[in-house]
Amino acid sequence: MSKIKFDYVRKSYGPNEVIHGINGTIEDGEFVVIVGPSGCGKSTLLRMVAGLETITGGEIKIGEKVVNKLEPAKRSIAMVFQNYALYPHMTVFENMSYGLKIRKVPKAEIKRRVEETAEILELTPYLKRSPRELSGGQRQRVAMGRAIVREPEVFLFDEPLSNLDAKLRVQMRLEIKKLQERLGITSIYVTHDQVEAMTLGHRLMVLNGGNVEQFGTPIDIYLRPETLFVATFIGSPAMNILDGHLSDDGTVAILTTGEAIQLAKPLLSHKGQAIKLGMRPEHLIRCDADKALLHLSADVVEQLGADTILHANLGGSGETVIARIDGVVPATSGERFSFTIEPTNLHVFDSAKGKRIN
Structure with missing residues (x-):
């Protein structure tokens, strides 16, 4: 596990700067939610941590290592996306183990990791099923399981519950919170839903137009918003x-x-x-x-x-x-x-x- 540090991180597309010098540290084992309206830069910032977007300026550190130019595979991160991105022709076991298989992890170790993770996520009865035989919540748990078996230093969640209905979102929100507390892995979670943000995060990074408006605990942000934007965005x-x-x-x-x-x-x-x-x-x-x-x-x-x-x-x-x-x-x-x-x-x-x- 590792902390993540943003040191005046910027991102531009040509002359258009979309991330304007973000600073902040996510501590080892902390669950931080990046929240803000559509177009505020939250997914772009997450993709920069993942290595899926290049960094225009500043530094991102995972642990003590500057990762600006590291390939995604070398960053010890695992990402859960909005769409489940499961292989439809593979079983649940095969989907969860595929990443380990291509990294040539021994078969016995793959079996151990997948079975342990399936037990945590209550997927053991479904390991031989294909994704089409699962509900939306079960598919999202498989996608999370695929990330967990890699035993990464950092989890990245990019609006993973957006495709679920309201009742299932509440259930999955609780499962993600319990899972992160159990595993203690440093996590960044991106959402535009301020209810998700308030209930999940140890701290919230509220973004607006590529700038950090406030970075603090949910209750501090609720009780003491530092700007008009935060005051009107957080709370319903x-x-x-x-x-x-x-x-x-x-x-x-x-x-x-x-x-x-x-x-x-x-x-x-x-x-x-x-x-x-x-x-x-x-x-x-x-x-x-x-x-x-x-x-x-x-x-x-x-x-x-x-x-x-x-x-x-x-x-x-x-x-x-x-x-x-x-x-x-x-x-x-x-x-x-x-x-x-x-x-x-x-x-x-x-x-x-x-x-x-x-």
């Missing part, structure tokens, strides 16, 4: 972002609708500044009208069972606020609601730069 429903400015003493956020919201701590060096005020839907607390900070009129009500999601208009301003409330509480479109929020759950961002104001 997304964080509410409202326009406003700070009071002259930096203690109150004043919205464009006139509401004044007390902050947990004064922001003295930013007093009077234009801001974006963030509040997560689940942190809005229903209250009596005389105690409310926000008065909302529900436009759309989504009843999800345990929760109800309100899409509401803020004080006739045209600004939309989303609130998550208890699902057993009756709610209808057009109804007015009053909310307060704990000051510690407010997030303040610089309007111009989109950066968090601490």
Whole structure:
């Protein structure tokens, strides 16, 4: 097992730079999820680690070795793709053992590795079957087994669950997490799904336009997003972002609708500044009208069972606020609601730069 280090890694296609100097270290045995929207560069970065894309600038190290010019076969990595890429004419055993066979690993060792891996992945009853006789989840486990038997230093997962239905994705997500914890192999997992990212990763690398917006634990990123992009990308429903400015003493956020919201701590060096005020839907607390900070009129009500999601208009301003409330509480479109929020759950961002104001 090895750590992976990115040292100002860049990637260009002609004059177009798509990865802009990424730095960071993935520790030995750590499971890091690279998450971001389509086109942000996450798969390109993964393919650079794998050796499937050349590196324009900077260095990638696996362990203590710079791998910029190493062939993929010499990097001690194993990759699991979005499509299973199984050989349809081979059995499960043959698919899992093929890579070892072409590396001329002894037959007894191949048999031992495949059988041990099949036991871990609960594939033992299926070793003699062909891929067409398996479900989507079983095929993905075979693809993972093919990677495990190589005993690599690093696992690379490129959106491996995208082809599965919602229920199976949840099941496979749990299996991947348990498997990585059991094997303890350094892993990078690429996804655009922030739920997958939050549930799988020890840490998340949030990419946007080829730049790292934030690199930290899921709970740190949820509780303390460093940029407006991270604030609105991580969390479902997304964080509410409202326009406003700070009071002259930096203690109150004043919205464009006139509401004044007390902050947990004064922001003295930013007093009077234009801001974006963030509040997560689940942190809005229903209250009596005389105690409310926000008065909302529900436009759309989504009843999800345990929760109800309100899409509401803020004080006739045209600004939309989303609130998550208890699902057993009756709610209808057009109804007015009053909310307060704990000051510690407010997030303040610089309007111009989109950066968090601490």
